Amino acid sequence: MYSSRKIGLLLVAVVLAAACARASAAEPGHFGYGSVATPAQIAGWDIDARGEDGTGLPPGKGTVDRGADVYAEQCAACHGTFGEGEGRFPKLVGGVGSLRDERPEPTVGSYWPFAPTLWDYINRAMPMPAPHTLSSDDVYALTAYILSLNDLVPAEFVADRNSLPKVKMRNRDNFIWTDPRPDTTAKPCMNACVNAADVRIASTAEGRNLTPRTTGPLDTMQPK
Template sequence: MASSRPRARSAEVDSASAREGAPGRRPGFAVGHGSRWVLAAAALAALAAAAQAGPRYGLGRPATQAEIAAWDIDIDRDGRKLPPGSGSVAQGRTLFAAQCAGCHGAKGEGGSGERLVGGQGSLASGKPLKTVGSFWPYAPTLFDYIRRAMPLNAPQSLTSEEVYAVSAYVLNLNGLVPDDTVLDAAALAAVRMPNRDGFRPDPRPDVPLRARPE
């Protein structure tokens, strides 16, 4: 039964290019490429269908919706899974001073923790400065990351209101929301980050093969 299942498309492409052994040919497993994913969608649907067969080993127990809700802290880039609650820039300023400034600096200028502020317009320069304001493409990711991983010494300790507030303050420090902002799920998802369109799929292998000095 297992042998009738289609093999992973990527593996087939990979071995095909290996057989041909053509130098400079793009190996099929450069999976980051967006267009390749679109092309592979039909094959993936077939794979997923193959994986729908009933449980073969009967291991584990069902996870209840309540259990999933208690553990699932993933926020997607569109913010559709952002929780209820809200927080203001002013609340965030107070929280930031107490919980974040020790590592990230009073104004997010960085310290033992990463710099959070500045650098807009610097990415194509000789001294690019990657911060929340200059580099992060999606505002809801701020909520996701702060909630799951910050502060470094006490992750998952902030309430949703507090995470909204700190997110608002960090965005405010970057000039992306005004001083009187109160962020909730809809407002955070509506913040358009300056570098939203700054990311590209992986084009590798990208180094011309035969231009090499021998």
């Protein structure tokens, strides 16, 4: 028979085992590397601005004149003095009415649907050699200047979190946001979709040293 001491120890062991099992189920696995992202680190990556309504745009503002100065220093070498593009670098202006042509020119003025998306792209990816080096005000200024180059805003336009979503882009109404087409036109089949007698193996990888001849430890998985 068990003594009271042995029974007590057994109960303690059962309780500890249950607690460990519960902790294992509740806590995510850890592989011995990395660390939990801090709020500051998450904030550093959570910088997107939504195109349709500008959600996520930060405080700040920028004028067309200031944007011209920043553009000349940071952007013109690749995108051209007036956004015409240097070499194979993308054009930022022009192409209006060309989207149905054999060689369309999808620029900010001809293709982009939302002005806040321009701010978002510049902020996260430009200038190409050194992204994330521009202040929010300079990104607003560049956005205002590029919109002005495309005759989408007047010269006195001031870009900020309130004014950018109100800019009407030329191609805004030509996007299909909900595609009505089905994913596939094939008739779905979930059971007995093919007659097994009709299946023929046309070729295999056997003898071509493409796959191991057996499964198991790596030292036995050698081609013939």
